Amino acid sequence: MKKLFSFFIIILLIFSSQLNAIAAKNQHLALKSKGAVLLDSETGAVLYAKNADKRLYPASLTKIATAIYAIEKGNLDSIVTVSKNAVEQDGTRVYLIEGEQITLKKLIQGMLINSGNDAAVAIAEHIDGSVERFAANLNRYLKTTVGVNNTNFSNPNGLFAKNHYTTAMDLAIITNYAIKNPVFTEIFGTKVLKWEGKSWKTTLLTHHRMLKGELPYKGITGGKTGFTTEAKQTLATTADNGKLKLTAIVLNSDQKKDKYDDTAILFDYGFKTFHHVTLKQGEIFKMDTKEYYPENDTVITENVNGCIKRLNNGGALSIENNNGQVIQLVSLKYKEPMPKKVPKKIEKPTENKQQLYGANALYGIIFIAAAGVLIGVRKKFTRGY
Template sequence: MKKFVFFIIIFLCIYSSQLTTYAEESEQLNLKSEGVALLDSDTGAVLYAKNANEKMYPASLTKIATAIYAIDKGNLDSIVTVSENAVRQEGTRVYLIEGEQVPLKKLIQGMLINSGNDAAVAIAEHLDGTVEQFAENLNIFLKTKIGVSNTHFTNPNGLFNENHYTTAMDMALMTNYAIKNPVFAEIFGTKVLDWKGQSWESTLLTHHRMLKGELPYPGITGGKTGYTSETKQTLATTADNGKIRLTAIVLKSEQKNDKYNDTSLLLDYGFHAYQHETIKQSELFTTDKKEFYPENDTLITENVTGVIKKVNNQGLLSIENQNGRVVQSIQLKYKEPAKSKVVPEKKTPSKEPTPSMFQINTVVAMVIVVFAAVLMGVRKKLIKKY
């Protein structure tokens, strides 16, 4: 069982390099929206959550997913031929006409900035042939590429369907993923765009009142609005105060102003309560005599009042705030213990016993005696001869 859990952790680590977990907030903000998620845009740390995993309807926030899927998969310079089906879409449009040919990037702009439902369908049909096939492919993309777990989309624009749902957390993950793409980030943050279509010329203004400046808030970098009568008000917002970047999602607000007020409260909280810190690659974390370390210098999000760092037996480091809530989790690497070097025993070559000095002297004496005897014998023979 322990091995199974370990392999699950490793899989999640490979997929996402950083795992994020959260609990319901002990710091209660006075929020009216039913579903809320506030993430650090860079680390993915979950800073605030309210009913974040409950299924809700996103309305036009769906277009965030459609846009990043189109940017990832499509050729932005490709020409899209608008179908009759796209033209017949209800709600907000950019007033395309059947047979009109529009570059893919321009349709993404019209879809995100002016929330064009007709542009969204034209994009879907261009990429995958039909809206049905697009929805199937989009759902696969969101699960495998981004890692959502409670999302199912049936169309590219967010028009109400009981089987078209997501959660605040999944929507935050989608937005976080998307804003890392420079093309998406540029369009997501566009306030004004001149639009020249075959039947409609206009100046498009973002519908997001904080981004537009109608409800001033410093550091807003992008946003998307959503509404249907069944879905209620929805809002996605990104912001940067120069020290930390935030992604805020609010779902199911009754009144339009509620979603903006809630977003302001979330951003205020995130900017004042959290900051960045770096865990160095050389830093070691120990548990049960095991040592773990980050594979690289790793950016973390910590509460300004301090954090608690805990590592488990599998090397999963939890960054907790002072209330014990896990803000961020990071998979560390196991440090192999230094192997002790085994010095092989030196085999002493066997030696013949060394003769003692007495033995040597005895042998030498015998040799001398023998040699002397031989000389004496030779001398006697020589005397007799002569």
């Protein structure tokens, strides 16, 4: 069942990834980030895209992929022994020490909340034995399970490597996949966490300023920050206004402020411009003589000013804005035509049957006449007595 669900998710994500060029072409937002994507977290609809398939460096947004892979493959209660290699990582850390033993879940918390590069390597070595093997397995997992094709990660933490890249669209799809997991969602949305390590006892605070509340935006539910000199500023954020749930990715912002401003612009646009509508089970959509229908009630995302529903030859329903921007593709089921009823032939009586019918009729008349005579004679004799 899990494989079937994963296959279904991959098909939907492949459909969604084909929409970004159209979405970017038909709408312009004043974003400073080089790459950006806004998705409906529930339907996967692509609401906005800018340079969505351009290869860019993700920095610590890599840790979103590391986290969901570790959560799905590992045992969260398993004990990880920290290696020298993990301890020697550059950049942001949770100050692990060699030989320290810590649960996998706590390492994932330290990696996502405090962006610990040491924690990320400790996770990789625990899950797959080495960073190199982890990277190979992670890339395979992202292709076959999550359904992205423009991503290659050479490490678990996002420290710069020339062959370590992704796209805004791929990261949006990865994040959207990850937030379906309740453990990931809990950690992704954690603002404050008490941390007690062997060498560091502190309170971890999320680095994401919108999630933390330093840059207030109503409805923020989770987030991850990133920065390297080569990647510049990167940001992943989720939000929920009670009607829509949105996922925003921005990559390659020059200034830290820019990535937050761009994220707010994306959310403002998404919440103001779109809403959910339900395609009813069995609702018929026609193309020429063929009919298609949703097998179940299906939630779609459409522009608040209405949309165009266009059926293609493959039976996919395209949800478009009035200006032609494709928002979502929904697979429908082909309705088999009803077999034509063949009229029953009325059998004409043959000559023999006609003669038989005539004889039977004659015998009937003779029988009725004889019965009448007998009744008359009987009455006559009765009166005589």
